[in-house]
Structure formats: structure tokens, C-alpha cells
Amino acid sequence: MFRNREFRTFFISLSVIAIGTISIAASLSREAFIMAVVSSLLFIAVTVLFTRWRYSEIKKLSGYLRQISSGNYTLDVRDNFEGELSILKSEIYKVTRKLSEQGAHLRTDKIELTKGLSDISHQLKTPLTSMLVMVDLLSDADLPEAERKEFTGNIRQQLKRIEWLVSSLLKLSKIDAGTVSFKKDRILVKDLVNKALEAVLVPIDIKEQHINIQGGGTMGFEGDMNWTAEALINLLKNAVEHTDEQGKITILWDENVLYTEIRVADHGEGIAREDLPYIFKRFYKGKNASEDSVGIGLAMAYSIVTNQGGDLQVKSDLGKGTEFLLKFYKQV
Structure with a gap:
């Protein structure tokens, strides 16, 4: 404790004040001298004991920090008292919990x-x-x-x-x-659909499929045209792939006060009910997936839409077809 320069300075200053007080009391009377000596000694003793206690608490915290740095995140150093050390313990506990959560996330990511x-x-x-x-x-x-x-x-x-x-x-x-910076441009759904359809016109023509398009020409939302078109292209590719020759694919859109929605529906083979919860999972292949499928397209579409604050849902019945619903919420 006395190796601490700050404590030595504080102790010397305290001693000088005590000696000065005793000297003044000695010039007044014997009783004042005795009272000054006793009071000064008690004050110094209490100060030293209190400082030693704080040092012991800080030493414990140092031990906790060493255990935390070695990966032990189960420690709970909090107490139910008020004071600077209690606040410090509470903050250390919060940091420990964050480190524990980050460690769990890192393990999951690995x-x-x-x-x-x-x-x-x-x-x-x-x-x-x-x-x-x-x-x-x-x-x-x-x-x-x-x-x-x-x-x-x-x-x-x-x-x-x-x-x-x-x-x-x-x-x-x-x-x-998080390196993609999505733009916030005004997108007309009509232009978005036309842009996405250009990428699948060849397979549609080969399979002689029919495209039914319904929607207003002025409806739109705020987003990134290129990335959203990428998401819609993947949904259309899925619809074309799972629709028979001369089959029908429907694209329709509408809007209300909350959001603009786009629906992509086919009348193909549909998706099994047990596959629906995992259909947007990366590399997941359902029972009706083709041999060439790698399970990337729908996962990418979901990531693009949700990272722009939108939502992507799917409804399907075996033998009846599949419908994807995109929602882009309006900014208030």
C-alpha cells in the first residue's frame, strides 16, 4: 500500500495536518493536546484501514479480470451495495456478459x-x-x-x-x-418487374410459359433497384424451374398505407410442408429441388429483402403451386 506514490503523498499530507493540529492544541491546553492526538491517530487509523479494504477489493477485481481474460465468463461479481466499487463491479459484470455472448456468437459462426x-x-x-x-x-x-x-x-x-x-x-x-450499401431510391414496381423478367425470358420462351402481370404503373417503394432485381430474379427462376411447359406464372403487386407488396405465384409442383420453415436457409434443398439446385437463390433473395427492411414470405401446397410475397414497408 505504501508503495503507491499517491497514497504516500496522501498519508504524508494527512500526517502534516495532524502534527499541525496537535501543535496548535498543545499551545492551548493539556486536554486539547490529548484530544487532538487521539483524534488524529483515530482518523489516520480509520483512513489506513479503509484504504486497505479498498485495496483488497481492487485485488479481488483484478483476480476476477484475470479469470475473465482466461475465458471464465460465469463469474458474477455484483453486490447489492452502493458506491464506486459496486458500480465498477456492475460494469465489469456487464462487460463479462457481453464477452460471453460474443464468444457464443463466434462459436456459432465458426x-x-x-x-x-x-x-x-x-x-x-x-x-x-x-x-x-x-x-x-x-x-x-x-x-x-x-x-x-x-x-x-x-x-x-x-x-x-x-x-x-x-x-x-x-x-x-x-x-x-455488411459491406453492401443499399440505396434508398424511388423504385417503380413496374420497372423492377420488367428488369427482372429480362433475365428469365429465354427459359420462359423455351418452356412456352405464360406470364400474367397485374399492377398499377405508379406504385413503388424506396430501395436499391439492382439488388432488389437480383432478389426478384431468383424468385422468378424458382417459379420457371418448377412450372411445367406452357404453365402460368403470375406477378402482381399492390400497396396500402403500410407497405408495397409483390407476389410471384406459380402453378407448379409446390413445396412440402416440412420444407417450408427451411426454404430460405442457405444450401437447403427440399424434396422437390432439382438436381442442379444448390440452395442459394432463395437464401440470397431473403437476405437482400430483409437487409432493406422488407419481408419475404412463402405459401405453398403440394400439387397446387407456390407463392412468394415480398413486402417493402413505407418510411414514416
């Missing part, structure tokens, strides 16, 4: 990262293995021209799949990291 890497590895392994086999076959000089063209086309298709997967994962990682 588990999710491991699962994600495993899923990505699995998704890349299949097309890469297929391409390696076809490349070996293409090295055969006696391979018929028709088969060579078929293998070349398959390799091109697998490369496009890998390119789409990597591009989607990069977009998702940007959204997860």
Missing part, C-alpha cells in the same frame, strides 16, 4: 462457417469431378465428333454453374459482412 465450407466443397466437387472425366474422354483422338461436341457442351454448362455459384456466394458474403 460452426456455420465449417458447414458452409463443407457445402461449398460438396457443390464444387460434383461438377469438377464430372469435368475431369469428360476432359479425359476428350483427350481420346478417336472420339467421335458428336460425342466431342456433347462433352464440350456439358463442360461449358458445368463451368457456368460454378461461375454462378461463386458469384452468388460472393454476393451473399458481402451482404453478411
Whole structure:
């Protein structure tokens, strides 16, 4: 305790004041001298004892902090008293709880990262293995021209799949990291739908599907046109994929005082009820998912919409079709 320079200074100052008080009391009377000596000694003793107690409490807190730094977040240092040390203990406990929560989040993130890497590895392994086999076959000089063209086309298709997967994962990682700055522009739903439809016109034409569009030309919301179009494209791709040839896909929108809503409905095979709670989960593939599906598109659409303060819901019945509902809430 006396190694502390601040305490030494305080103790010396206190002693000087006590000596001065005793000297003045001695010049007055013997009784005043005795009272001054006793009072000064008691005051100094109480000060020293109180300071030692504070030092012991601070020492305990230092021990708690060492345990916390080593990863023990179960300590509860709070007490039910008032005072500076109690406030400090309460703040240390709050920090401990935050560290504990952050540690739990980090462990969860590591588990999710491991699962994600495993899923990505699995998704890349299949097309890469297929391409390696076809490349070996293409090295055969006696391979018929028709088969060579078929293998070349398959390799091109697998490369496009890998390119789409990597591009989607990069977009998702940007959204997860919070590095995407979503714009707040005025978007007309009519323009958004037209922009999204351009990306799926070819598969729609190949399958001779019919698009039913209903909605007002002046309805809109505030958001990012490019990113929201990306979300809508993924929903339309899902609808086209699960709708039969010459089937119908409906896109309609409406608005009220609270939000603007966009509905994308198909009359395809639908989604099983047990799959519905997980349909927006990354890399999740439902029972009716195609072999080429990787479970990225719907997860990306959900992330884009919700990160703009919107909401994305799904309704589906097996054999009747699926409807996705996007809601973009109006700013007050």
C-alpha cells in the first residue's frame, strides 16, 4: 500500500495536518493536546484501514479480470451495495456478459462457417469431378465428333454453374459482412418487374410459359433497384424451374398505407410442408429441388429483402403451386 506514490503523498499530507493540529492544541491546553492526538491517530487509523479494504477489493477485481481474460465468463461479481466499487463491479459484470455472448456468437459462426465450407466443397466437387472425366474422354483422338461436341457442351454448362455459384456466394458474403450499401431510391414496381423478367425470358420462351402481370404503373417503394432485381430474379427462376411447359406464372403487386407488396405465384409442383420453415436457409434443398439446385437463390433473395427492411414470405401446397410475397414497408 505504501508503495503507491499517491497514497504516500496522501498519508504524508494527512500526517502534516495532524502534527499541525496537535501543535496548535498543545499551545492551548493539556486536554486539547490529548484530544487532538487521539483524534488524529483515530482518523489516520480509520483512513489506513479503509484504504486497505479498498485495496483488497481492487485485488479481488483484478483476480476476477484475470479469470475473465482466461475465458471464465460465469463469474458474477455484483453486490447489492452502493458506491464506486459496486458500480465498477456492475460494469465489469456487464462487460463479462457481453464477452460471453460474443464468444457464443463466434462459436456459432465458426460452426456455420465449417458447414458452409463443407457445402461449398460438396457443390464444387460434383461438377469438377464430372469435368475431369469428360476432359479425359476428350483427350481420346478417336472420339467421335458428336460425342466431342456433347462433352464440350456439358463442360461449358458445368463451368457456368460454378461461375454462378461463386458469384452468388460472393454476393451473399458481402451482404453478411455488411459491406453492401443499399440505396434508398424511388423504385417503380413496374420497372423492377420488367428488369427482372429480362433475365428469365429465354427459359420462359423455351418452356412456352405464360406470364400474367397485374399492377398499377405508379406504385413503388424506396430501395436499391439492382439488388432488389437480383432478389426478384431468383424468385422468378424458382417459379420457371418448377412450372411445367406452357404453365402460368403470375406477378402482381399492390400497396396500402403500410407497405408495397409483390407476389410471384406459380402453378407448379409446390413445396412440402416440412420444407417450408427451411426454404430460405442457405444450401437447403427440399424434396422437390432439382438436381442442379444448390440452395442459394432463395437464401440470397431473403437476405437482400430483409437487409432493406422488407419481408419475404412463402405459401405453398403440394400439387397446387407456390407463392412468394415480398413486402417493402413505407418510411414514416
